Amino acid sequence: MKRCVLGMVTCPSKTVARKLAAAILRPKLAACVNILTGAESHYWWQGKLEKTPECVLLIKTTQDKTAALTKAIRSAHPYQVPEIIFLPIKQGEPRYLRWLRASVAALALALLGAPQARGDQVDELMKQLRGAGEEMRAEAAEQLAHIGGERVQHEFRAMLTSANPEMRQIAVVGLLRVSDSDEDLERVRARLKDDNALVRWSAVLALAQTGRREVLSWLEAAAKNDPSEMVREIATESLGNLRSHISWWHSMNVALEEARKTSKPVLAYFFVPGAELCRRFETGILDDRTIIQRAQEFVCVRVNAANASQVATRYDVRGAPTLLWLDRQGAEIARVAGIVEKDVLLARLAEVRRGTSSFRELQQQARQNPSDIQVNWKVAQTFLDEGREELAEPYLRNVIAYDEANQHDCTDKALFALGVVLARRGRHAQAAYCYEQVLARWPSFAQKDKLLYCLGLSCLAVRQVEKGRAALEQVVREFPQSSVVAQAKEALKKSGAK
Missing domain, CATH: 3.40.30.10 (Glutaredoxin)
Structure with missing residues (x-):
């Protein structure tokens, strides 16, 4: 179950500390990072007693973020063995802890195709949500937000009208994490008029985290007119954050x-x-x-x-x-x-x-004039970049057919690409023929290492083992720095090559 934690990290300078803080806060791995300067660290390192001036970062986050946070710090930290320590926060000011959890919550958590939670698990969490203990209720709401689904949405909607302001506060944050419908957005917007300032504060934060363009005017009104200074401050801060990012429409x-x-x-x-x-x-x-x-x-x-x-x-x-x-x-x-x-x-x-020109217009031009090499190649490249190889094939064949002499410097690339398209469909004999044609006609082909590698795999696939191994061995021998050398060696090993 998720709990708030305090992370401690040391680093050699304020410049590095600020770099680490940015790497932590941009992906919302923490709610807050304090940078403390003037620390002096005494420690053993490689058998010697060392003394070093350092900065200390105090990181406020939740337990579920610690793995990703550790990875982010390691990748940006100059030390070989950085100090990364997490301590549980046993107790704290309730409003601050709620803010902490809400600040590190992802904008949307439901993975496409994620397994559904068991009904009894949801029932237990809903029971816990209404039970005693603020920490337990907050953890139950967090887990329900991760689970999502119609039942969870219904529960959060019902909580919006609860007589308990704490329940309404949990609901405004939770609902927009499990639903992005216009109706639920309006339900949370209505809480900007709630008689409880903490509920309004949470509604401002939840609306801002959607990143939706329409919330700008709502937050502007809250920043100007809300009777609570706390709400006006978070609305003003949220407006600044929204305006410093891309402003998105939703429909x-x-x-x-x-x-x-x-x-x-x-x-x-x-x-x-x-x-x-x-x-x-x-x-x-x-x-x-x-x-x-x-x-x-x-x-x-x-x-x-x-x-x-x-x-x-x-x-x-x-x-x-x-x-x-x-x-x-x-x-x-x-x-x-x-x-x-x-x-x-x-x-x-x-x-x-x-x-x-629009892509649709280019497609139309290519269909009407298959001999227009540049247009057909551009359409083929677009489909290849998008991973829609089957749609690229006819345009690749147009390039190959109408520019055999490669006057537009596209035919060699088109023939290689056609081989890749055929290989991905399992038509390895035809793919190998394309690769061999490129090698025969353009011996200095720019991507010869990858061409040989693809040829080797296709030959092995059609049981032309000797030819396949020869192509892979040529990659290893002539292109030792190539990005496909490791894969070529692995293919040779699997095929029994010494």
Whole structure:
């Protein structure tokens, strides 16, 4: 069961301490980090008694975050053996502990396809939620938020109207962690008028954590008009945090309507709640200040691919994270699937804003003119980048058929890509033929190491063992620094090579 904990970490300077604090707080691994300067550490190291000036970080978090927190500190810490210690918080000011838990709560916790909790487990947690002991009630609410589902949503909705302000406070935080519906957002919004200041405070925090654009005006009103200084302060702070991040619409239809009003293209971010890749993309790329500034040129919308399956299907979104750029009519202009580097995303944002042709238009051009090598190659590349290889195949074949001489410097790459597409479908004999054609016609092919590796695997798959081993051995011999050397050696080992 989750409890609040205090972490202690030492480091050599305030600069390092601030770097560590940022690495901890950006992904919400802690609610607060205190940096204490002027410490002097005396310790044994490699048989010698040492004395070093250091800074100490005091980290307030919850027990379930400690593993991820340890990993984040290790990756950013300059020490070979950093001090990372966690102590249980046995007792504390109740409002502070509630704030701590709410601050490190993920914005969405339900994993797509996660196993469902047993009914008796939910029953037990709901019983505990109404029992005595604030710590036990808070832990039960935390576990119910992780479980989610209709029963949990119903329970949190019922708690919103409880006569007990503590129950209402738990409910406003819990409900928006298990539901992103407009109706539940309005239910929590109504708690901004609650007669209890702590409930209003929690409602402000819960609304801010949704990241939704429509909450801005609600928080502005709370920051200006709420009778409690505590609520006005958290509303003002939350507004600052929201405005320093991308401001998202929640509905694709609303975003398209806004795009028509403002003449801006749409940037649609498809995500899955709780998915690690999406979390990394949001904290590592979408939180970058340059990306945030450039995103202001678009109407930005977050689409929960787990809930809005019809929207995801309409745009052929097959994984998360995925970014789509759409024109005002909803036609696709471009897309990026998976995690991309900041520079790549900035280039794509700039390209779309300059008004490039929509992807749909490029597809139409390629169908109408299969001999247009550049257009067919661009369409094929787009499908390959998105992992939709079967859709790339006809455009790859157009490039190969209409530019055998490789005048546009695309045919060798297209033939290699076609081999990869065929191999992933299990058509290894045809894939091997493509790879051999590339080797024969372009002996200095830029990705020769990967080409040989793919050839070796396909040959082994069709029991051409000698040829397959020869290709893999050539990778190991001629490209010792290649990224596929380890895999080539493993394939040789499995095939019985010495």
